[in-house]
Amino acid sequence: MNRDAPLVLNRDAPLVLGIETSCDETGIGIVRGDRLLSNTIASSMEQHARYGGVVPEVAARAHLEALGPSIRAALAESGVALADLDAVAVTSGPGLAGALMVGVGAAKALALSLGKPLYAVNHLVGHVGADVLTEQPLETPTIALLVSGGHTSLLLVRDLVDDVELLGETIDDAAGEAFDKVARLLGLPYPGGPEIDRAAIGGDPTAIRFPRGLTLPKDLERHRYDFSFSGLKTAVARWVEQREDAGEPVPVADVAASFREAVVDVLVTKALAACRDLGVPRLLLGGGVIANRRLREVAVERAAATGVDLRIPPLSLCTDNGAMIAALGAQLIMAGRQPSGLAFGADSTLPVTEIQVP
Amino acid sequence: MLLAIDTSLGTSVAVVDFDGGVLAEVGTADTMRHAEVVGTAIAEALETAGVAPGDLSGVAAGMGPGPFTGLRVGIAAAHAFALGIGRPVVPVVSHDAVASAWYRDGGSGALRVLTDARRREFAWSVYEGVDDAGLPIRVEGPGLVLRTELPDFAGTSFEAAEVPAGALGLVAERAYAAGRDFPADEPLYLRSPDVTMSAGPKRVSS
Ligand SMILES: [Zn+2]
Numbered sequence: 001m002n003r004d005a006p007l008v009l010n011r012d013a014p015l016v017l018g019i020e021t022s023c024d025e026t027g028i029g030i031v032r033g034d035r036l037l038s039n040t041i042a043s044s045m046e047q048h049a050r051y052g053g054v055v056p057e058v059a060a061r062a063h064l065e066a067l068g069p070s071i072r073a074a075l076a077e078s079g080v081a082l083a084d085l086d087a088v089a090v091t092s093g094p095g096l097a098g099a100l101m102v103g104v105g106a107a108k109a110l111a112l113s114l115g116k117p118l119y120a121v122n123h124l125v126g127h128v129g130a131d132v133l134t135e136q137p138l139e140t141p142t143i144a145l146l147v148s149g150g151h152t153s154l155l156l157v158r159d160l161v162d163d164v165e166l167l168g169e170t171i172d173d174a175a176g177e178a179f180d181k182v183a184r185l186l187g188l189p190y191p192g193g194p195e196i197d198r199a200a201i202g203g204d205p206t207a208i209r210f211p212r213g214l215t216l217p218k219d220l221e222r223h224r225y226d227f228s229f230s231g232l233k234t235a236v237a238r239w240v241e242q243r244e245d246a247g248e249p250v251p252v253a254d255v256a257a258s259f260r261e262a263v264v265d266v267l268v269t270k271a272l273a274a275c276r277d278l279g280v281p282r283l284l285l286g287g288g289v290i291a292n293r294r295l296r297e298v299a300v301e302r303a304a305a306t307g308v309d310l311r312i313p314p315l316s317l318c319t320d321n322g323a324m325i326a327a328l329g330a331q332l333i334m335a336g337r338q339p340s341g342l343a344f345g346a347d348s349t350l351p352v353t354e355i356q357v358p
Numbered sequence: 359m360l361l362a363i364d365t366s367l368g369t370s371v372a373v374v375d376f377d378g379g380v381l382a383e384v385g386t387a388d389t390m391r392h393a394e395v396v397g398t399a400i401a402e403a404l405e406t407a408g409v410a411p412g413d414l415s416g417v418a419a420g421m422g423p424g425p426f427t428g429l430r431v432g433i434a435a436a437h438a439f440a441l442g443i444g445r446p447v448v449p450v451v452s453h454d455a456v457a458s459a460w461y462r463d464g465g466s467g468a469l470r471v472l473t474d475a476r477r478r479e480f481a482w483s484v485y486e487g488v489d490d491a492g493l494p495i496r497v498e499g500p501g502l503v504l505r506t507e508l509p510d511f512a513g514t515s516f517e518a519a520e521v522p523a524g525a526l527g528l529v530a531e532r533a534y535a536a537g538r539d540f541p542a543d544e545p546l547y548l549r550s551p552d553v554t555m556s557a558g559p560k561r562v563s564s
Contacts, residue, residue, distance in 0.1 A: 057426065057551035064430050064545065068437045082442055098427045101393040102434045108397030109363075109435035112404075113411045113442025118397075237562040245563075342397035 009117060014086035014333045017074070017110075018326025019067075021103030022095025022123045023150050024048060024059045026066035028074040029323025031330050036133040037078035039316055039323040042066035049190045053180055054149065060098040067106050074322070085116055087339065089329025092120040092357040093350030095150065100346030108342060117339030119329040120357040122350055123320075125164050127286035128157050129328035130317040141280050142311075143167075145271040147295075148287035148320070149176030149191070152267075154225045154274055155352055157284075160328070161335045166352045167274055168225025171214070175263055176289045178229035182236050182259050186252055193292055196256045200294070203257030210235050210262040215269070224277075225270055232262055264295045268302050275308045284311045288319040332356055359409065361400065361417045361439060362527030365392045365432030366424025366452040367473060368520050371399035373407035374418075374527030376535055382406035383524040389474075392431035400435065403523075416445045418530035420452040420521055422546035423481035423500045424473065433545055448530040449543045453483035455526035456518040457494035461487070462525070468513025469494075473521070478505050480517075481548065491536035493529060502548050 013033030020027035024045055030038040044062030048054050075082065090107030093100055104120070111118035121129075127146045131138040144155040152170040157163075173181070176193060183192030188199060213228035214220070236259050243250045271283055283303055289295065296312060303310035317324060337356060344357040359381075362372045369392050370385035382403045386395055404411065419436035422429045440447045453471045460469055468486055475481040483499030503509075533540060 055551055060427070060430060061545075061547075061551065064434055064437075067434060068441055071438075071441060098430070101427060101431050104393040105365075105396050105431035106434040106438035109400060109437075109439040110442050112397060112400050113439040115411065234562050241561060241563045342401060343394055345391065345394040 010086045016087050016326040016329045018089040018322040019103045019107045020091045020322040020325045021063045022091050024054045025320040026063050027322030028070040029326040030078045031326040034132045038074040040070050040074040042070050056096045063102040087117045089119040089325050091123045093347035097348040104346050120340040120344045121328045124352050125355045126324040126328045130324035142282035143274045144284040146287045147175045147289035152227045164352045170227040172230035181233050199256035203253030205257040205261035207254035208258040212266045264298045282309045290318040360527045362523040363432045363436045364420030364521045364523045365428045366420050366422045369395045370523035371403045372523035376531040380524035392428040396435050411443050418448045418527045421449045423548050449541050452521045457485045459525040470511045470515045472517040
């Protein structure tokens, strides 16, 4: 294969296959420019349920099994042949190292087998990139709040392919992890998000005033846009234990509703503070925790009250998926970027400033 | 003609041909950088052999045993490459490649192949020679054993630091030509994922 041949790339509406394996979803997406053709997801979530959280080795084994069938399914769904692709895109990080490596190894081999260029991209920026696949074009600058079981990050996106800054992130647990842990201590199964939502029905969100992490004036100085959920989880555990020690019943609906309110309050308050502080009247939500109904409700209410234009992509584009990786790859191509080399690896802590890995 | 990929120890990639033998073999013994090097190794092997992806009739994949994280990179790459060229994956037990090379280089008699399996363990397989198709005859294994509990062996014990993809590919070629069954297309992890069941929430109040 002649690797010195000049690269002639369709830069108008490139057909890109994206591979995402950073956590427990094997995501394969196919896009043409900013048009979504397929978003195929195989999840190993059920295999993790009995362990109460994502087990990296279980996730990585599942990726290896799901990858081939998922690629075939995505091609079938979109009616695309591998030979038609203009490029392959893959998540290089951040995420679980062993899981990422499965996707990186596969993507390199696939690109080489087809003689197509390869784009190694950032998972978090991918979440933002998912929005270009929706009806209205993504407007920048925007603040982006990305919340899942693996990350809780607040970004300032001045330009999707050029300029992304990390404003803050969780200093301990991700928000999704907090949902899982609190669900567990309330005796609810994994994953905790939907379980807490269900348990909170009829509960009073103001019944218990749980702490809002990193919102006190002294914390705000150093951690204005950072999050912390481990203290909240401990506070819930302590509250429940006190009830049990006193021989009183635990009002599960009130605890669930009050806990959820504390998480949602901090997330939305800090995101809108960033919009106000930085004079950016746009907020984009992404990540699997966006599935939480109360989070969406509160975000819609408060964004409207503060004149912030709120964007929430469809849920299938919020959870981890390959379409967002393909979409970001396509945006990079349309912006004239050169492909990544072959030497990049899986970077579990890839910073958001590295939108594409060289 | 096959592309052969093994990442059960280091990373080894080769292009082999039943008649022409090993046309190219590249790689590294580094056991930590499989994801980084696998792409370059594939590209270099093809270039050195002067072979285009479309000329290949399949991809031989070393299925282990080997440390999981690295092992998976090569298997994932083999599957994806095979998918890309629309040809099959040919699974090969990685130890068979080591044994095949050992007999080819003049070894004879009973052979026990040992490779590092981390956690103070060896992965092992036992062979008793080569058959008429030139394929190593594996009579036991692969299995795992603590290094301190390795039993005595009446033959040669050979601890391999690398699994040569050239030999791996030739095992696949010969097995195919002789109409043999291939092993299952499943990684030889030999261990369950290292997880404990959740013990329920821990008390936080004193
Ligand atoms: Zn994510």
